[in-house]
Amino acid sequence: MPERTPSPPAPVPDPPPSVPVTLSATLAADEALARRRRAGERVLSMASGEIGLPVLPALRDRLAAAADENAYGSVAGSTALRTAAAGYWQRRGLGIDPGLVVAGPGSKSLLFALLLAIGGDVVVPVPSWVSYAAQARLAGARAVPVPILPGQGGVPDPDRLREAVADARAAGQHPRAVVVTVPDNPTGTVASAATVRRLAEAARELDLVVVSDEIYGDLVYDTSAPAVSPARYAPERTVVTTGLTKNLALGGWRTGVARLPDSERGRALHTRLVAVASQIWSSPPAPVQTAAAYAFGEPPEVVERVAASLRLHGTVVRAVAARFTAVGAELAPTAATCYLYPDFEPLRERLAAAHGVHDGDGLAGLFSERYGVGVLPASAFGEPGRPLRIRAATSHFYGDTAEQRTAALEAARAADPLALPWIRGSVDRIGEVLADLAGAPAPAPTPSPHA
Amino acid sequence: MPERTPSPPAPVPDPPPSVPVTLSATLAADEALARRRRAGERVLSMASGEIGLPVLPALRDRLAAAADENAYGSVAGSTALRTAAAGYWQRRGLGIDPGLVVAGPGSKSLLFALLLAIGGDVVVPVPSWVSYAAQARLAGARAVPVPILPGQGGVPDPDRLREAVADARAAGQHPRAVVVTVPDNPTGTVASAATVRRLAEAARELDLVVVSDEIYGDLVYDTSAPAVSPARYAPERTVVTTGLTKNLALGGWRTGVARLPDSERGRALHTRLVAVASQIWSSPPAPVQTAAAYAFGEPPEVVERVAASLRLHGTVVRAVAARFTAVGAELAPTAATCYLYPDFEPLRERLAAAHGVHDGDGLAGLFSERYGVGVLPASAFGEPGRPLRIRAATSHFYGDTAEQRTAALEAARAADPLALPWIRGSVDRIGEVLADLAGAPAPAPTPSPHA
Structure with missing residues (x-):
């Protein structure tokens, strides 16, 4: 086929206003932390509220049986x-x-x-x-x-x-x-x-x-x-x-x-x-x-699993909340979910002097860059006025493997999930980070029930 | 809590222009036919192009294994x-x-x-x-x-x-x-x-x-x-x-x-x-x-399945295409997919006189109401000018059960899928419908290879 000489390009009018579209902040933060973890860095993900627990076996079996x-x-x-x-x-x-x-x-x-x-x-x-x-x-x-x-x-x-x-x-x-x-x-x-x-x-x-x-x-x-x-x-x-x-x-x-x-x-x-x-x-x-x-x-095994998960969430989020309030962050009494939304306003002078941090974005950056802790700034939730506020999620604390996560649920049923070394380690780690960030004395580690 | 006297309602301005939104025509037609079939009616679905074939066992097993x-x-x-x-x-x-x-x-x-x-x-x-x-x-x-x-x-x-x-x-x-x-x-x-x-x-x-x-x-x-x-x-x-x-x-x-x-x-x-x-x-x-x-x-079993499906589609759609052209509908040579897009313009006078049908919407209504055959009118595909045209899909002809559908694939591999009674029955049924609709003599049934 002979080559056609292309016509001169038609004039393109000014584009319509583009829809501003940004990657979901939670999903972006999770992906960034996963990359750092794969690169061997020590990271603690408190960014997204993805629930780090295994599929209930009864549900896994139902999905498998429905694969056709x-x-x-x-x-x-x-x-x-x-x-x-x-x-x-x-x-x-x-x-x-x-x-x-x-x-x-x-x-x-x-x-x-x-x-x-x-x-x-x-x-x-x-x-x-x-x-x-x-x-x-x-x-x-x-x-x-x-x-x-x-x-x-x-x-x-x-x-x-x-x-x-x-x-x-x-x-x-x-x-x-x-x-x-x-x-x-x-x-x-x-x-x-x-x-x-x-x-x-x-x-x-x-x-x-x-x-x-x-x-x-x-x-x-x-x-x-x-x-x-x-x-x-x-x-x-x-x-x-x-x-x-x-x-x-x-x-x-x-x-x-x-x-x-x-x-x-x-x-x-x-x-x-x-x-x-x-x-x-x-x-x-x-x-x-x-x-x-x-x-x-909601057959009995589902009801039981939801109840065990809830005990786990409540136990861990309360332990972490205590770490935030211990260094002086303000926190409304939390009652649900896996989230904390602490306000670091009482620490404004300290954060400015020691870390050059003046708002939630700076604070989230400090958590991430200095400590490898992923959190989200208040601005991600539409907060105006640059408050010194972040959201921290505890739903990734239950372990990195299905075995650890299953053990976390088991502990929530019968014992104290904070006794599990990987959960206690994460809670203690955020305590250390907060103490360092706030210039407070290092906190005592979570007591082990067997200590 | 005391009842509050509600304030008078605030004036609501004229609403913004509503986005015109209609149910997907293919999905709507499929659901309507499924209801009629459940009610015991004899129906032949040629509306949606959903492929009526089973999940390849190797893929079913992969999904089942990934259920956790x-x-x-x-x-x-x-x-x-x-x-x-x-x-x-x-x-x-x-x-x-x-x-x-x-x-x-x-x-x-x-x-x-x-x-x-x-x-x-x-x-x-x-x-x-x-x-x-x-x-x-x-x-x-x-x-x-x-x-x-x-x-x-x-x-x-x-x-x-x-x-x-x-x-x-x-x-x-x-x-x-x-x-x-x-x-x-x-x-x-x-x-x-x-x-x-x-x-x-x-x-x-x-x-x-x-x-x-x-x-x-x-x-x-x-x-x-x-x-x-x-x-x-x-x-x-x-x-x-x-x-x-x-x-x-x-x-x-x-x-x-x-x-x-x-x-x-x-x-x-x-x-x-x-x-x-x-x-x-x-x-x-x-x-x-x-x-x-x-x-x-694309491991070998996937390649083989796609090839067998393709032979099945080609065999059935060509047989059905012959039924449409036999009664005088115009059909561009079809080469792919499971669709036919026949134009009944040559039958305009007959359709008007015998059925009061003047366009694709009327024709689709006739197929559905008189014959229980689901097809879609050309207007569903954005055609202006009310052509006497419909789209017919053959992808539901392979059987109602997993066994029939597996047999259809097997026949496409080794024999003639049109020899299977449920496929031959559907092809013959659309042939009868078209002959009645067009006032043509009833067509000879598909010859069975064993007859």
């Missing part, structure tokens, strides 16, 4: 999975028609699809999980930030919500949804029922859909602080999402479920959500759905 | 999977650094994330797969439709591409990418190397990224019509996507891979794609990645 399932099935997920998820919610006082449950490849994907299905702008709490605001931008929406009340993480202050939504609407924006996280990431706190109720009332007044991310719902270790869903107070407008990533450590399986409201609005949103899902992911992975259906059915 | 993998791993997918996919492309003359491969939960998800990562509007061929235009709308972009050349499905006519992009840019739109499908869904044709080359040259002149959906790359049964990737002619700007959904019937596993260009533009796009992936799906399901890595390595 290769059909797409329904976009919204199998009847078995949706029915099991409805039962899971029923046992928590939130009964729902399985026809209003939508399963997806992770609750992250469901949250994104919900933003597309709802449309308009979205109110997010400050601080909040790294991906809400990023997802809003990808969905072509604005994230309207509203601060939490002190110690009431994950729920925008209802009064400030009213102001922010009024201001946004006056400015021509279109907030249609408010995201809440109960229990909360990053603060590890659980908003009170009264606050959740006030948020639900404000959402009704403002005609907002409430998107309640309850992925940490089974991770409340402080029994005096039960997590209450806004679906109790605004059932007609609350979408609840959850999954098996936190309670059963199945992040890598990618499975999540959404519970749509049983109302005219909810059914219309269900139709749109399933349509979005059909265009973005088709259906959740079929073999995983079968194992997930078993898990959401 | 629960870590997220890298956003872009495991090194093993990315290296295996790079090898798959290497063996097809498209060698690539595994660092430029991104795995996702299905190539559908990757295509959507690519639209977000590229930004701007996107040219799509007419006709083309149901989800390209829908994904563009969800990404906040416009789909710029450009017709194919006759018999050259999946590739916009390069000359009309230049006109359409110039017009779109003059109108203030921002086309930045062009999607091609090689081999093509819905037409079952393979664009010639010359056409692909002209498309690639036009894309370079117009500064467009080429997104080449090559999910049907291993499904070319006409060896005189090899599929050539635009990555050969515009390597600096072509992204290739594929997966295991079609060649190995693993749609329900949700696994896909993208090959980014080894160029400055490609590396920048890789960074953005991984960032989008991190915010939407985190990582592909870990156990599935391990099994997919084995499949992309």
Whole structure:
């Protein structure tokens, strides 16, 4: 074929504004630490909240037995999975028609699809999980930030919500949804029922859909602080999402479920959500759905595993919290999840003088570069004003091997997980780091119960 | 707590324009047929191109053995999977650094994330797969439709591409990418190397990224019509996507891979794609990645299975094509996939007089309601002008049980799949339906080789 002389290039107009898109801060931090560990460095990962525990054998066996399932099935997920998820919610006082449950490849994907299905702008709490605001931008929406009340993480202050939504609407924006996280990431706190109720009332007044991310719902270790869903107070407008990533450590399986409201609005949103899902992911992975259906059915071994995990999380996070407060960091009483969100404001002078650190980003850099400890700065959670604050996760403390992790669970059932040398070592290590960083005397090591 | 008098509702401004979002036509049709089958109706599904074949035992065993993998791993997918996919492309003359491969939960998800990562509007061929235009709308972009050349499905006519992009840019739109499908869904044709080359040259002149959906790359049964990737002619700007959904019937596993260009533009796009992936799906399901890595390595049993599947597809689709042409429907010579895209224009008068059918939507309705045969109208693929055209897929003909489907593959290896009563029955059934619909004499049944 003869070579064609190319025409002169057509003029390309100025590009449209690019969507600002950044790698998930938690996933980026995890990958960076993994590289350093492979390079032989001593590192302590407190960056992501990935739960370092093994797959429950009963679930592993269900997935293995379902390995010959290769059909797409329904976009919204199998009847078995949706029915099991409805039962899971029923046992928590939130009964729902399985026809209003939508399963997806992770609750992250469901949250994104919900933003597309709802449309308009979205109110997010400050601080909040790294991906809400990023997802809003990808969905072509604005994230309207509203601060939490002190110690009431994950729920925008209802009064400030009213102001922010009024201001946004006056400015021509279109907030249609408010995201809440109960229990909360990053603060590890659980908003009170009264606050959740006030948020639900404000959402009704403002005609907002409430998107309640309850992925940490089974991770409340402080029994005096039960997590209450806004679906109790605004059932007609609350979408609840959850999954098996936190309670059963199945992040890598990618499975999540959404519970749509049983109302005219909810059914219309269900139709749109399933349509979005059909265009973005088709259906959740079929073999995983079968194992997930078993898990959401909560047979005794699943209930026992979740309970043992919860004891483990609570024991370790409390021990680590004590290390932070021992050097003078401020910490709201944590009640759930594997997160701590300490404020180093009381140490501002020391950090500036000894380390040249003036904000959370600098503090996270210090943890990482000087000590090999991965944490995330408050700015990753949308915090303005450069607070001297970081989020630290304890969910990687349970061991590097399946054997260690299984032993950690066993210790949580019957003994003291802090007696295991690898867990005690990590807790002591963060204690040493904090003492050095704060110029405090080195702390006594965790006493061994057998010492 | 005392009841609060609710404030009067705040005024809600007019909502922003809603994203039009509709359920994937193929998935919707499949679900509707499955409901009718469960209700006891005799139905013949030719709507979706889901491949009705079993999981290869070696892959089932790999997935089962990986059921204890629960870590997220890298956003872009495991090194093993990315290296295996790079090898798959290497063996097809498209060698690539595994660092430029991104795995996702299905190539559908990757295509959507690519639209977000590229930004701007996107040219799509007419006709083309149901989800390209829908994904563009969800990404906040416009789909710029450009017709194919006759018999050259999946590739916009390069000359009309230049006109359409110039017009779109003059109108203030921002086309930045062009999607091609090689081999093509819905037409079952393979664009010639010359056409692909002209498309690639036009894309370079117009500064467009080429997104080449090559999910049907291993499904070319006409060896005189090899599929050539635009990555050969515009390597600096072509992204290739594929997966295991079609060649190995693993749609329900949700696994896909993208090959980014080894160029400055490609590396920048890789960074953005991984960032989008991190915010939407985190990582592909870990156990599935391990099994997919084995499949992309193409050990002998995988190669043999793909070859047997291809013989099965080719045999059945050619037999069905003969039924369509026998009643006078027009059909470009099909060379690949499991699709037929017949045009019933020669039967227009008959269809109007006997059935009151005037376009593809009416024709699809007739197939479904009168005969229980699921097909999709041309309008589902973006065809304007209401042509009397439908897409029919033969990939559900291989049986309803794993035993039947395994026997179908066995017959494709050693004998004639059309000799199997359930396959012959489906082929004969569509022949009867077409004869009745066209007012033609009933066709002779498929001769059995043992008759």
